[in-house]
Amino acid sequence: MTLHEKNEIMLTCNICNKSGKYNIGTMLINVHPNQEPEQQYTGYFRCKNCNTAGQREESSELYMLSIAALLAPDNENIPVQFGEMQLFDGTSPKYATDGEEYLLHLIPSSLGNDFYRIN
Numbered sequence: 001m002t003l004h005e006k007n008e009i010m011l012t013c014n015i016c017n018k019s020g021k022y023n024i025g026t027m028l029i030n031v032h033p034n035q036e037p038e039q040q041y042t043g044y045f046r047c048k049n050c051n052t053a054g055q056r057e058e059s060s061e062l063y064m065l066s067i068a069a070l071l072a073p074d075n076e077n078i079p080v081q082f083g084e085m086q087l088f089d090g091t092s093p094k095y096a097t098d099g100e101e102y103l104l105h106l107i108p109s110s111l112g113n114d115f116y117r118i119n
């Protein structure tokens with residue numbers, strides 16, 4: 001996979017309705033037979049206004065990136081890859097923050113405080 005230094009895209013938060021530029025990293029498009037393709041983003045970002053994770057309106061800029069990737073799948077300057085991002089157990093988060101939330105929930109609550117103290 002090609003590494004992209006920055007891939008800032010204008011996104012709008014669905015919670016507070018504020019827009020801002022966010023580094024989405026690489027967009028992954030997972031194409032399933034007979035289903036809508038799913039997009040995932042490797043960048044870690046939260047709303048700059050309300051700190052919400054993962055609630056974003058799909059922008060026309062993202063749509064155009066998807067089209068560009070479909071038209072030129074071998075162009076390494078387009079920060080889009082076809083495939084699926086998975087966590088160690090096969091979970092497939094849309095945003096990196098979804099993966100973070102999932103992993104934090106795997107830490108047993110009885111171990112949680114001790115885990116944070118020793119790490």
Ligand SMILES: [Zn+2]
Nearest residue numbers: 013016047050
């Ligand atoms: Zn927000």
